[in-house]
Amino acid sequence: MSTTPTVYDVAERSGVSIATVSRVYRNPDSVRAQTRERVLAVARDLGYVPSGNARGLASRSTGVLGLCFPDYSDPDAESEAEAGAGGHGDEADDEAAMLYSDQIIRGMERAARRHGYALLIAASLKGGPESLVAKVAGRVDGFAVLARTVPTEELEVISRRQPVVMLAGPRESNDLDHLDHIEVANADGQRELTRHLIEDHGLRRLAYVGFAEESPDVEARFRGYVEACRAAGIEVGAEPDLRVAMMTQAEGARAAEALLDRPGERPEALLFANDQMAVGALHTLDRRGLRVPQDVAVTGFDGIALSRLVRPALTTVRQPMRRMGEEAVELLVRRLSDRAQGKTEDPVSMTLPVSVARRASCGCRAA
């Protein structure tokens, strides 16, 4: 079998130098039309395709941007999706499993396309000393990383070589973090949603379900909740009413049980730190014969597709994940051109606004 053709083969067969072959691809106008056609013709029937690797090596740029994200995947959501894909599940199938990361991918892809970049995506899946990031980092001009995919420290090192933007993770400390950041207004969103429950629906006995692991995002949400409560003169502790180990549907369902079984008056509203848990809670409430929102209001956070598909539809805070992807690309592209011009700018921290989606589970629309 033939070895894959290179510039040398094309050059030889078309009677020009390798430099000319290269020019035909990089800067067609710098080659006489006739020569160019000849080269192109030879290339075509030789089956020549320029090696991206060789190019990248020689030119120190790839025309590719990257995205690294953790291996999210709510086992529950995934299995529901599988069932649906198999043709036997209910309607809440494929799209319901649209994750956070999928939306970001969409946003980045669209923006990258506009700027003429391709997108390299890779989910973490721990390997040897050669981590995921390294793999991506070595093949792109710049990349975005979802929070908690990789230690900030490692990123910090890489960002000396190329632009890196951290998504959905707040700056850790100004010393050890010179990365660019894009996050969403977690506290604002949760505060506004809480205010809505209190002022517009007149609810005052609220319960908040948070996350056991350290997660700046989730903490910011809780903070927003606390602020809204205090502003309304409702007393709240320094801790969520409950913290779960995983923010999944199953855990959300369990959390709802726990909250309902507590002695004392039943809460008028259950606020969850994400949609998945809220959906799980909906199941529990339904099973226990409690009506939502008449007996208890329920809210989530994120605005995933599933939140709209469940009944009652979930009131939640929508994060502009897609936009986050777009902004990440814009930022990377800007950094890249800055570097090309030798400019150096301070790290950026950008906060994207969120919006409250008022649906049926808080009582805003008929269930």
Added chain:
Amino acid sequence: MSTTPTVYDVAERSGVSIATVSRVYRNPDSVRAQTRERVLAVARDLGYVPSGNARGLASRSTGVLGLCFPDYSDPDAESEAEAGAGGHGDEADDEAAMLYSDQIIRGMERAARRHGYALLIAASLKGGPESLVAKVAGRVDGFAVLARTVPTEELEVISRRQPVVMLAGPRESNDLDHLDHIEVANADGQRELTRHLIEDHGLRRLAYVGFAEESPDVEARFRGYVEACRAAGIEVGAEPDLRVAMMTQAEGARAAEALLDRPGERPEALLFANDQMAVGALHTLDRRGLRVPQDVAVTGFDGIALSRLVRPALTTVRQPMRRMGEEAVELLVRRLSDRAQGKTEDPVSMTLPVSVARRASCGCRAA
């Protein structure tokens, strides 16, 4: 500012040769633990990251799979999404714009992840002689292409170098097409859907809206429609009742107008070659005061997210787009290992089954 560190820098600072540095990353066990740690430590504080390009060049493999797709994007759908993202649109926002290609990306990404590959995605956006494919082809071990992104001829050439699988496009001719193919059972799906309308709902005056451009997929769908009609003794022409220039919502709306304005009895059902058009038709019918499905039934094809969100929910044929992406990766991975072993197999043609989603717009569920 410092130049980015290379194997040489690491080698020098840790007192070993570049070969050893390389080994530390490629095959850690072949290096004495003590040496390895030393190298790793130096690498860490030098901020060394192996260059993917240099690696790819030297080893002739990248660990990356690719996907090329055309710059789909229904202007209507996109703008609706924009409005939604801005916070002012209705609920049918972000996810509604989930395209065909997005689902395939999801499928490929998941499968690629399982096999330890990263995914490079790029939408066409015509450029110089150096087409999109070439860009992708040069950076991956193998890739998938959505039909109508790139001339089969060009792919044929590339497939001599690396595995290429064509998605959703039937084999063009056995001569000039040795590519692997994965398509869906377009004819089967449309036939079954049509049969359902005829037998289960007793409808007999049907109208089919197709596509003006050449598209094997759409033709196959129409063929299925014709077969079902004939089988039921309903006479149909060799051509769709109408062919539109673009398969968008706007065109679908227009098509519905045209069909309704035709003299003679009003059709009992409007069948569209894709969901977007069917959704457009729904708007028209609503505006003209016709009830769906009581006055007219409407059906689409694809099973995009939007099809479930509109009212009445659209009866359609669901394509397993995500699965298509997964199968594509499986096929590529298999081909890659075959090639590594010097095996050569005949091109594969795989057809994935579709399923009819019976919803409200045909009369199966309450609107």
Added chain:
DNA sequence: ATGAAAGCGCTAACAC
């Protein structure tokens, strides 16, 4: 277990 040396296929100065 480690080193030396020869590429991998291309781009980028710089000559002509």
Added chain:
DNA sequence: GTGTTAGCGCTTTCAT
């Protein structure tokens, strides 16, 4: 316009 010549940073025999 086109050719010459160095690398780009790594992997890979082949020695040792």
